[in-house]
Amino acid sequence: MDDLRSRISAEIPHLRRYAKSLVADADEADDLVQECLERALSRGKLWDPAKSTRSWLFRIMHNTFVSSLRKRKRHNELHRRYPVEDKIQAGYEHHCELDMVRRAVKRLPPDQRDVILLIAVSGLSYEETSETLSVPVGTLRSRLCRAREGLRALMASPPPVGRF
Numbered sequence: 001m002d003d004l005r006s007r008i009s010a011e012i013p014h015l016r017r018y019a020k021s022l023v024a025d026a027d028e029a030d031d032l033v034q035e036c037l038e039r040a041l042s043r044g045k046l047w048d049p050a051k052s053t054r055s056w057l058f059r060i061m062h063n064t065f066v067s068s069l070r071k072r073k074r075h076n077e078l079h080r081r082y083p084v085e086d087k088i089q090a091g092y093e094h095h096c097e098l099d100m101v102r103r104a105v106k107r108l109p110p111d112q113r114d115v116i117l118l119i120a121v122s123g124l125s126y127e128e129t130s131e132t133l134s135v136p137v138g139t140l141r142s143r144l145c146r147a148r149e150g151l152r153a154l155m156a157s158p159p160p161v162g163r164f
Contacts, residue, residue, distance in 0.1 A: 004044050007053040008037065015057055022065050032068075036061040074123065104154035112147035115140060 019029035118129040130137045
């Protein structure tokens, strides 16, 4: 592990240069380098001493950067679709609606609930979710379709009386 740390330390200037080429902001570049270093150190067992440390670190940084772009895109899409004019009222309405959705999701059968949570909430792809649940992609798509239909039906009907 000490060998890995010393090799990583030697690559930090190269990582900074690469990060600055990926993002325009210096602070953002430093954050990207830090996240890359954290991931590299936490995944040290995956490092192959026979291969280039720099290429391994650059791959980690690139994947981290692409993931952050995807997160930003989803975040921006959400704000574009649901603009907030009156933040207080919209916040309250959003909270109430989110609470209704949470309750409806809890009422779904477990196999459908898992698919909805992994895809819609966690943001996993169909392939990643298929792998996680150990089911074929076709089965996953079918469960997702049934889950969406179930949610629509549950959201359209009044909530059941009793405990949640």
